[in-house]
Amino acid sequence: xxxxxxxxxxxxxxxxxxxxxxxxxxxxxxxxxxxxxxxxxxxxxxxxxxxxxxxxxxxxxxxxxxxxxxxxxxxxxxxxxxxxxxxxxxxxxxxxxxxxxxxxxxxxxxxxxxxxxxxxxxxxxxxxxxxxxxxxxxxxxxxxxxxxxxxxxxxxxxxxxxxxxxxxxxxxxxxxxxxxxxxxxxxxxxxxxxxxxxxxxxxxxxxxxxxxxxxxxxxxxxxxxxxxxxxxxxxxxxxxxxxxxxxxxxxxxxxxxxxxxxxxxxxxxxxxxxxxxxxxxxxxxxxxxxxxxxxxxxxxxxxxxxxxxxxxxxxxxxxxxxxxxxxxxxxxxxxxxxxxxxxxxxxxxxxxxxxxxxxxxxxxxxxxxxxxxxxxxxxxxxxxxxxxxxxxxxxxxxxxxxxxxxxxxxxxxxxxxxxxxxxxxxxxxxxxxxxxxxxxxxxxxxxxxxxxxxxxxxxxxxxxxxxx
Ligand SMILES: Nc1ncnc2c1ncn2[C@@H]1O[C@H](COP(=O)(O)OP(=O)(O)OP(=O)(O)O)[C@@H](O)[C@H]1O
Numbered sequence: 001x002x003x004x005x006x007x008x009x010x011x012x013x014x015x016x017x018x019x020x021x022x023x024x025x026x027x028x029x030x031x032x033x034x035x036x037x038x039x040x041x042x043x044x045x046x047x048x049x050x051x052x053x054x055x056x057x058x059x060x061x062x063x064x065x066x067x068x069x070x071x072x073x074x075x076x077x078x079x080x081x082x083x084x085x086x087x088x089x090x091x092x093x094x095x096x097x098x099x100x101x102x103x104x105x106x107x108x109x110x111x112x113x114x115x116x117x118x119x120x121x122x123x124x125x126x127x128x129x130x131x132x133x134x135x136x137x138x139x140x141x142x143x144x145x146x147x148x149x150x151x152x153x154x155x156x157x158x159x160x161x162x163x164x165x166x167x168x169x170x171x172x173x174x175x176x177x178x179x180x181x182x183x184x185x186x187x188x189x190x191x192x193x194x195x196x197x198x199x200x201x202x203x204x205x206x207x208x209x210x211x212x213x214x215x216x217x218x219x220x221x222x223x224x225x226x227x228x229x230x231x232x233x234x235x236x237x238x239x240x241x242x243x244x245x246x247x248x249x250x251x252x253x254x255x256x257x258x259x260x261x262x263x264x265x266x267x268x269x270x271x272x273x274x275x276x277x278x279x280x281x282x283x284x285x286x287x288x289x290x291x292x293x294x295x296x297x298x299x300x301x302x303x304x305x306x307x308x309x310x311x312x313x314x315x316x317x318x319x320x321x322x323x324x325x326x327x328x329x330x331x332x333x334x335x336x337x338x339x340x341x342x343x344x345x346x347x348x349x350x351x352x353x354x355x356x357x358x359x360x361x362x363x364x365x366x367x368x369x370x371x372x373x374x375x376x377x378x379x380x381x382x383x384x385x386x387x388x389x390x391x392x393x394x395x396x397x398x399x400x401x402x403x404x405x406x407x408x409x410x411x412x413x414x415x416x417x418x419x420x421x422x423x424x425x426x427x428x429x430x431x432x433x434x435x436x437x438x439x440x441x442x443x444x445x446x447x448x449x450x451x452x453x454x455x456x457x458x459x460x461x462x463x464x465x466x467x468x
Contacts, residue, residue, distance in 0.1 A: 001079040002271045007039040008077065016077050020372060021066050022365045027353045030057055031074050034326055034351070038078070041324070042270060053323070056308065056348055058279070058338060059330040061355025064414020067330040071275040080271040081111035081264075087329070088281035090300045100303045103274055104313040108320055111268040115260045120251040127250040134246055135182055135239055138192040140175050188240040195232040196245055261317045272325045276304070280331030283340040301342045308348045358414055363400035366415050367422075368393075374422050381430070386439035389429075394447040399425070402454055425453050 001007070008016065013032035014025075021028070034055055041052045059067045068084060075082030083106040090100050120127075181187050237245065282297040282304075307313065310323030329349055338346060358366070367375055368391075375391050382389045403417040429443060437443070 002039050002042055007036065010036045013074070013077060017070060017073055020073050020370045021069055022362050022369060023358065024066050024070060024355050027059060027061075027067075027070055027355050030351055030353050031070055031328070035074055035078055038271060038324075038326065050323075053310075054326045055351050056327040056329070057351045057353060058349040059328060059353050059355060060333050060338065061330070062332045062334070062357060062412060062414060064412075064416040065355045065358055066415070067355055068275060068277065071273060071328045071330075075273045078271060079114070080273055081107050081114055081268050082273045082275065083107045083110055084275040084277060086278045086281075087276050087300065087304070087331075088278045090282070090303070100300070100307055101313050103276070104268075104307060104320060104322060104325075105315045107272045107274055107325070108264060108268050108315045108317050111264040111272065112260060112317060115264045115267065116252075116255065119255040119260060120248070123251050123254040124247070127247055127254055130250045131243055131246040132179065132182060134194070134250075135192065135242055136175055136179055138194060138242075139178050139182075139187075139190075140171065142171070142175070182239065185240075188238060190239050191236050192239060192242055193234055193236050194242050194246060196235050197249055198231040198233050265318055265320055268325070269321050270324055274325055274327050276327060276329040278331055279329040279341070280333045280336045283331070283333075283336040283338070298342060301345050305342075305344055305348070308345070357412075360400050360404045363403050363415065363418060364396055367391075367396045367399060367418060374418055378422065378426055382433060382443075385433050387433050387437060388442045389445070390443070391445045392447070395445045395450050398447045398450045402450070421454065425450060428453075 010029070010032040013035055014028045017028045017032070034057060037052075037055065041049055044052060059070075061067055072082060072084070074080075083103060085103045085106070089098050178187075235245075282300045284297055307322050308327050310321065312319050312321050314320075327349070338349075338352065341349075367373060370376075375396070379389045399418070399421055403421045406421070407413065407417050425445070429437065433441075
C-alpha cells in the first residue's frame, strides 16, 4: 500500500477516519500527516530515506475517547502491521515479566500473518483447483493410483495396470461428472475422508540454553519443527468442510515462506505502527525523590528508549530495525504529566495531541453515525433473525444522556459506557428473539422504552455502578 505510486492525501485519510471516529479532529490531522509522511519517505531519494525519522505521537486523553481506535483505523487504512501494548505491563530487563522487545516481535508476527494472508489470497484460484482434485480423488480415485481413500458407497481399490483403456475412459468420464457436481455444491453435505496436517509438534524445549533469548528459542523450535516430517491425520468431514480445510493447506504450500518473511520484515520496518498505551503509568522520575516502583518505572522508560530511537531487535523471522517504525504512545496523564517522562523519551515523541472528552452530543453521534455504530451492529444481529430493529433519534438522545450521566456520577469510561447501556437496554429483546418475538417483527426503540428499561438504574447509583 505505502509503496504504491499514489496514496491517500492527509485530508482523505481524515475523511476515512471520520467514517469510524466522531470528533477528535486534531488527533486525526496529526496521525494523517504522520501516515502521509511515511509514504513521502518511501518515495524520497534513498540516501534521505535513511535520515528521515518518524514523528512519533503522544496522545493525551482520558479512557474511552478514541485513542486506540484512531491508531488502529490508521493502520487499517494503510494495511500496515499494528500492535498495541500496555507500558504498565512491561518490567525492566532482568525482572520477571514482559520485556520491551516483545512488542517488536509481536509486530513482526502480525506482519507475517498479514503478508501470508495476502499471498494466500493471490494463489487462491490455483489452490482451489488443487483442492478440487483432492476432493475428487477422495470420491473417485484416479486410475493412476494415489489419491485419498473413498468412503463407503463408492468404488474402492482400482488396479490401474490391469485396467483396459475403456475402463480408464469410463473412470475419467465419471470423474468429470463428479467434478461438476463438486463445483455446483450439490455434494457439499457428503462426507469424505481427507488427510489433514497436524499442528507443529511440541519440541519439548523448556527453558532453553542459558543466555538464550525468547527469539532464538522460538527460532530453534521452528528449525527443529521444519526438519521433522509433517504429521498428517485422517478426518472424516463433509465436502464443504474439506474445501475450507484443504484450501488453507494448499494455499500455504503454494507460497514461498522465505519471501513472506522478507516482505513481512520490510513492512514492519517501514509501515509498522506500535501503540503504547498507559505510558503515563511508567511516567514518574526517580530524580523527584522516588524510590522502589519509581526506579523500576524509569527502568522501563530507559528500556523503551533504544527501541523508539531505533535499534536492531532479533526475532524468529530475522533481525528487524526499529528506526522507521511509527510509535504512538497514549495516556490519560491525570496524575503524572508528559514532563515526568525522562527527557530523552519526551524528545522521541515530539507531537503532542490532546483528545477531547466526549460530550452528550458526541455520544449521540457515536451511537448513530459510524459505519460500525452500535445501533447498526444490533440491527444487523437481529436482521439475521428477520427482525427489523430501529431506533428513533429521541431514543438515541436519551441513551446518550444516560451514558453521560452515569459517566459523571459513577466513573468516566468514555464511549465504552455506550456498550454497557445498550446491552442493558436490549438484553431482554435479544433473549426473546426468536422464541417470543418471531420473524418479521418490527421493533422501534423509543425514548419511552429507553426510560422504562433504564430509569430505575440511573436513579440508583449503587445499582448503576454494577449494572451500567
Ligand atoms: N470518538 C469516538 N468515536 C467513535 N467511537 C469511539 C470514540 N471514542 C471511543 N469510541 C469507542 O469506544 C471504545 C473505546 O475506545 P478506545 O479503545 O479508542 O479508547 P482509548 O481512548 O484508547 O482508551 P484507553 O486508553 O482506555 O485504551 C471503542 O469501541 C471505540 O470504538
